[in-house]
Amino acid sequence: MNKALFLDRDGVINEDFGYVYKVKDIKYIDGIFDLCQKAISLDYIIIVITNQSGIARGIFSEKDFFKFMNTLIKDFKKRKINIHDYYYCPYHEDGSNKKYKKASFNRKPNPGMIIDAAKNNKIDLQKSIMIGDKITDVQAGIKAGIHKNILFCNESNYAEYSFKYEIIHNLRDFKKIF
Numbered sequence: 001m002n003k004a005l006f007l008d009r010d011g012v013i014n015e016d017f018g019y020v021y022k023v024k025d026i027k028y029i030d031g032i033f034d035l036c037q038k039a040i041s042l043d044y045i046i047i048v049i050t051n052q053s054g055i056a057r058g059i060f061s062e063k064d065f066f067k068f069m070n071t072l073i074k075d076f077k078k079r080k081i082n083i084h085d086y087y088y089c090p091y092h093e094d095g096s097n098k099k100y101k102k103a104s105f106n107r108k109p110n111p112g113m114i115i116d117a118a119k120n121n122k123i124d125l126q127k128s129i130m131i132g133d134k135i136t137d138v139q140a141g142i143k144a145g146i147h148k149n150i151l152f153c154n155e156s157n158y159a160e161y162s163f164k165y166e167i168i169h170n171l172r173d174f175k176k177i178f
Contacts, residue, residue, distance in 0.1 A: 006117070011133030016133065085117060108140040109136040150165065151168075
């Protein structure tokens with residue numbers, strides 16, 4: 001069984017300024033490459049888990065999303081980091097695109113994407129880690145049975161919640177992460 005480092009995309013891997021989908025707008029979060037290299041050195045596989053309601057809202061297309069992800073994966077490969085797999089949820093109940101306007105078990109805080117990733121990649125969730133910048137990321141990890149759930153905080157998204165999770169303010173805080 002594999003152990004995985006599950007990462008939310010916008011706000012953890014790349015800067016989140018709202019509906020990020022243009023390749024020219026990719027700006028990586030400081031420390032993300034170091035974090036992934038450390039995870040790989042500890043035998044974790046890297047899995048990206050991302051809500052993408054901009055597709056349902058008609059802001060961008062799945063083609064735009066795939067182009068963005070292909071560039072992201074290439075940028076990581078240039079640094080000898082393999083993104084093992086990624087999962088995305090294009091659905092949202094408030095969507096304007098009828099094809100994607102619905103509730104989905106895959107949309108975080110639901111654990112669907114993590115559960116699918118675990119099945120498809122033979123992942124032991126008890127040995128895995130989830131890092132997200134929103135509490136819905138942490139909730140999805142907890143619901144899926146992930147051993148360690150981490151909220152990556154900056155001053156604008158910091159809050160206290162009543163369930164078990166770690167907080168980090170720097171992606172190089174390896175002692176708290178691993």
